Structure formats: structure tokens, C-alpha cells
Amino acid sequence: MGTQSLLGATRTVVAIRDWSCYESIRKKSIITTTFSAFSSSSTKRSSSLCCHRCSPLKTIASSYSSMSYDKELDAAKKAATLAARLCQKVQKALLQSDVHSKSDKSPVTVADYGSQALVSLMLQRELPSEQFSLVAEEDSGDLRKESGQDTLKRITELVNDTLANEQSHSFSTLTTDDVLKAIDNGKSEGGSVGRHWVLDPIDGTKGFVRGDQYAIALALLHEGKVVLGVLACPNLPLATIGSNQQHSSSNEIGCLFYAKVGNGTYMQTLDGSTQTKVNVSAVDNPEEASFFESYEAAHSSHDLSSTIAEKLGVKAPPVRIDSQAKYGALSRGDGAIYLRFPNKGYREKIWDHAAGAIVVTEAGGIVSDAAGNPLDFSKGKFLDVDTGIIVTNQNLMPSLLKAVKESLNEKASSL
Numbered sequence: 001m002g003t004q005s006l007l008g009a010t011r012t013v014v015a016i017r018d019w020s021c022y023e024s025i026r027k028k029s030i031i032t033t034t035f036s037a038f039s040s041s042s043t044k045r046s047s048s049l050c051c052h053r054c055s056p057l058k059t060i061a062s063s064y065s066s067m068s069y070d071k072e073l074d075a076a077k078k079a080a081t082l083a084a085r086l087c088q089k090v091q092k093a094l095l096q097s098d099v100h101s102k103s104d105k106s107p108v109t110v111a112d113y114g115s116q117a118l119v120s121l122m123l124q125r126e127l128p129s130e131q132f133s134l135v136a137e138e139d140s141g142d143l144r145k146e147s148g149q150d151t152l153k154r155i156t157e158l159v160n161d162t163l164a165n166e167q168s169h170s171f172s173t174l175t176t177d178d179v180l181k182a183i184d185n186g187k188s189e190g191g192s193v194g195r196h197w198v199l200d201p202i203d204g205t206k207g208f209v210r211g212d213q214y215a216i217a218l219a220l221l222h223e224g225k226v227v228l229g230v231l232a233c234p235n236l237p238l239a240t241i242g243s244n245q246q247h248s249s250s251n252e253i254g255c256l257f258y259a260k261v262g263n264g265t266y267m268q269t270l271d272g273s274t275q276t277k278v279n280v281s282a283v284d285n286p287e288e289a290s291f292f293e294s295y296e297a298a299h300s301s302h303d304l305s306s307t308i309a310e311k312l313g314v315k316a317p318p319v320r321i322d323s324q325a326k327y328g329a330l331s332r333g334d335g336a337i338y339l340r341f342p343n344k345g346y347r348e349k350i351w352d353h354a355a356g357a358i359v360v361t362e363a364g365g366i367v368s369d370a371a372g373n374p375l376d377f378s379k380g381k382f383l384d385v386d387t388g389i390i391v392t393n394q395n396l397m398p399s400l401l402k403a404v405k406e407s408l409n410e411k412a413s414s415l
């Protein structure tokens with residue numbers, strides 16, 4: 001059992017790993033990704049594995065998780081924290097501005113590029129001896145046009161101002177060219193070989209503009225597997241959110257979630273003052289579970305989620321918030337399920353899920369596509385998933401998968 005004093009609530013800590021048997025989906029996910037990380041020729045062997053083969057797998061998995069990634073995690077936390085500071089400054093100004101400029105997209109653009117430039121610069125400064133590869137959402141194309149020059153100047157000023165207030169400030173004043181180069185360092189394609197950082201400089205841009213939830217999401221891939229992830233959620237309350245929310249005396253906001261393979265998930269305040277280990281909810285009765293989904297109906301079918309939730313027996317109404325803050329909230333047990341069903345034809349990107357996925361799996365949860373397959377981050381910037389993404393704890397996954405399957409079949413036969 002463990003106590004999460006920071007959240008003002010006590011939660012059961014789910015037993016972490018049991019390497020003695022490989023029958024559950026969660027274990028299937030660990031083995032598949034571990035194998036793809038260590039052997040290019042041995043993916044997707046999990047379902048046929050049984051216990052007498054566990055020994056070599058255990059060795060591989062433990063050598064994998066014993067790689068420390070400590071300095072990479074420190075660098076990622078620093079970079080995401082600084083980027084969050086930049087974004088908060090812009091969001092505050094945006095919300096104080098008049099109605100006309102609220103509909104103007106430029107503040108979010110400035111924050112988005114500024115965040116990407118900062119993370120790119122910080123990672124390279126903190127890890128100078130490592131080869132740098134970054135797969136990031138934005139590129140500098142528009143900023144190189146004549147029409148983008150004012151925006152580029154604003155971004156450069158904002159990045160310089162943010163760096164000037166950083167504790168161990170060691171950058172000389174950056175030029176617009178330095179900023180363009182830093183943004184374009186995010187042009188890597190990722191893949192299954194070597195190490196690649198994966199960045200969403202502002203995830204939940206719609207939430208950012210509305211003044212709601214957004215996240216800076218940064219992960220590291222090693223041989224196609226996510227080995228660490230950091231989620232800075234500047235507007236997420238430190239206290240529990242969700243439909244079972246109890247009254248909390250704290251209204252402090254700003255959470256940083258971080259996870260490293262084999263090492264669990266932690267949450268701290270964005271100013272770094274307190275940290276606590278977090279675990280997903282252990283609930284096994286769907287009637288007591290609540291679920292997250294996108295605030296934006298265009299990003300995920302609310303109708304399908306409600307059919308699935310009803311079939312499963314979930315009583316609580318959905319909790320709709322933007323961004324990977326959903327993964328963060330789920331990792332600390334605020335809700336037990338996250339459902340994401342984009343329109344047919346939409347291709348998910350790795351930066352929208354890499355950090356969130358490790359934050360949840362290291363907290364004891366399972367992230368899979370709608371057919372129960374683990375997410376494969378090794379194929380470049382796209383994530384090819386079957387129909388949608390579902391996230392929950394080990395207790396609820398079997399019945400959730402069944403409810404998803406039945407709901408999708410019903411939907412297909414009604415068309």
C-alpha cells in the first residue's frame with residue numbers, strides 16, 4: 001500500500017510486475033516492446049509464449065530496465081518545465097487579451113514554436129555528448145516566409161526572456177537563425193534504430209486557447225521502445241480531478257509527471273518542490289470507474305465512448321479534458337479508463353501518445369489499441385492503431401476489450 005499525501009487521498013498501490021507468467025495483455029505488451037527493442041527479427045511473439053521460455057526474456061527485460069537514462073530524464077524534466085513556463089506566460093497574456101485577439105491564432109503559434117525551440121536547445125545543452133535526434137510536431141516552414149518574420153521575432157524574444165530567467169543560464173542571446181535551427185532539429189523521422197526524442201511542444205492546442213488543459217509531452221525512444229516520458233501539465237490541479245472528485249482544500253495547479261522504464265511513475269509540482277510516486281486506480285468494478293475522453297468531439301467519438309461505457313456498466317459521466325493530461329490524471333488514479341476513437345482515416349502521431357503511454361504503463365496501467373495490441377512507436381512518426389486507443393488498469397482491461405469489441409461490431413452492423 002502507498003500513500004499519496006500530495007493528492008490529499010490514499011490509494012491502493014497496484015502490485016507492479018510479475019515476470020513469472022506471460023498470460024495477461026499487459027505482459028504481452030511489455031514482452032512485445034522489449035523484444036522489438038532488442039531484436040529486430042523477433043517482434044510479436046508474445047501470445048505464444050509460456051512460462052518455460054520466460055528466463056531469457058527476464059534477462060533481456062532486466063538488462064533493458066537497468067539502463068539508467070538518469071541524465072536523460074533530468075534533462076527532459078528541465079526542458080519540459082522551462083517550456084511550461086514559456087507557455088504559461090503566453091496563455092496568461094492570451095486570456096487577459098480582448099475578444100478580438102483571443103480568436104487570433106498567433107499567441108498559440110508563438111508558444112508552440114517557442115516551446116519546441118526551448119526543449120530542443122535544452123536537451124542539446126544538457127546532453128552534449130549524445131547524438132541528437134528529435135521527432136517533433138512543428139517545423140519552421142511558415143516562419144521562414146516573409147509573412148512569418150514578425151512571429152519569428154516574437155518567438156525569439158520569448159525564448160530569450162525565458163532562458164534569461166533560467167537558474168543555470170548559460171546561453172548567449174539567441175538570434176532568429178538560432179531559433180529556426182533549434183525548431184528544425186525536430187525533423188527526425190524516428191524509427192526502430194537508435195535513440196530519438198519525441199516532442200509535442202503544446203499538446204491540446206484547443207485547450208490552450210480556451211484556457212483549459214494542455215501539456216508539454218516529451219519522451220525518449222530507444223530501439224523503438226519508449227524508455228522515458230515527461231508530461232508537464234501547467235493547468236492540472238494537484239488534487240484529484242474527475243467525476244468522483246471529492247472536495248479538496250488545495251486549489252494549486254501545475255503537475256509534472258515523469259516515468260522511466262522499470263522505475264515507476266512520479267508526479268511533482270511544476271516548481272519541483274514535492275514529488276510522489278503514483279499508481280493507477282485498482283478499481284475492478286466498472287460501476288465505480290469513471291472515464292476520460294477528449295473535450296473535442298472532433299478528436300474522438302463521444303457517442304461510441306458512451307456506448308462502450310454503458311455496456312461496461314460505468315455509471316459516472318465522462319470526464320472531458322484536452323491533451324495528454326488525461327494520461328497523467330489516469331496514472332494517479334483520478335479515473336480508471338481513457339477512450340479515444342478518432343474518425344476513420346485519421347492517423348495518430350507518436351508525439352500525441354509516447355509520453356502519456358509510459359506514464360500510465362509505469363504506474364501499472366495498460367495502453368493498447370481497440371483490438372488489444374500494444375502501441376508500436378517504432379514505425380516513424382505515425383502510430384498505426386486498430387480503430388482507436390484504450391487505456392485502463394489490469395483488472396478492467398478484459399471486460400473493456402469485450403465491451404469495445406461488441407460496440408464496434410454493433411456499430412458496423414448498423415451501417
Ligand SMILES: Nc1ncnc2c1ncn2[C@@H]1O[C@H](COP(=O)(O)O)[C@@H](OP(=O)(O)O)[C@H]1O
Nearest residue numbers: 202203204205206294296298299322323342346
Ligand atoms: N481529427 C482528429 N482526430 C483525432 N485527433 C486529432 C484530430 N485532429 C487533431 N487531433 C490530435 O488531437 C490532439 C489533441 O488531443 P485531445 O483531443 O486529447 O486534446 C491534437 O494535438 P495538438 O493539440 O498537439 O495538435 C492533435 O494531434
Ligand SMILES: [Mg+2]
Nearest residue numbers: 200203204352
Ligand atoms: Mg498533440
Ligand SMILES: [Mg+2]
Nearest residue numbers: 137200202203
Ligand atoms: Mg501539439
Ligand SMILES: [Mg+2]
Nearest residue numbers: 137202204205
Ligand atoms: Mg497539432
